[in-house]
Amino acid sequence: MPFYELTLITRSLSKADLVKALVRAGNTLLNQGAVIEKVESLGHRDLAYRRIAKQTNEKVYTSNMFLFWTHMSREMRESVDSILRQDLDTVHVGIVTNEEKEPIECNLEELLKPPAERQAVKELREKQKMGHFTRQIVFKRTEKEWRSIPKSYPIAPPRY
Incomplete structure (x- = not known):
């Protein structure tokens, strides 16, 4: 199974609601057959540009950001992406393939x-x-x- 880095941006929520949203996202991944390797919080940050909350149509300027490192198949990736995008507490979901790349040789002298x-x-x-x-x-x-x-x-x- 390929290794993916899932970025989850939620709207500003209280701690209890934030925990519920993360548990929902984690359960969605696990129910679809993904293996979660690591979850990391990037904290409460300003967004690069404004986004719109789905339920209230409010403008979102700051939000909580999280990274999920997961292993899942390509078919699972599409279904997980569609399910997480429909969640009302999420503002943005991005899934990126995180493949190991060869180190780049320095050719500064050249x-x-x-x-x-x-x-x-x-x-x-x-x-x-x-x-x-x-x-x-x-x-x-x-x-x-x-x-x-x-x-x-x-x-x-x-x-x-």
């Missing part, structure tokens, strides 16, 4: 090099494909820049 010296840029230049008209445009542009440089003035020798 990124700090000038583009002409980077290996990725060299590979792009070697593999680039340019059509006839693109080559013409590039040639005309460089020719125009070359012509714009005054060539009748002598270049002074460097001073030491």
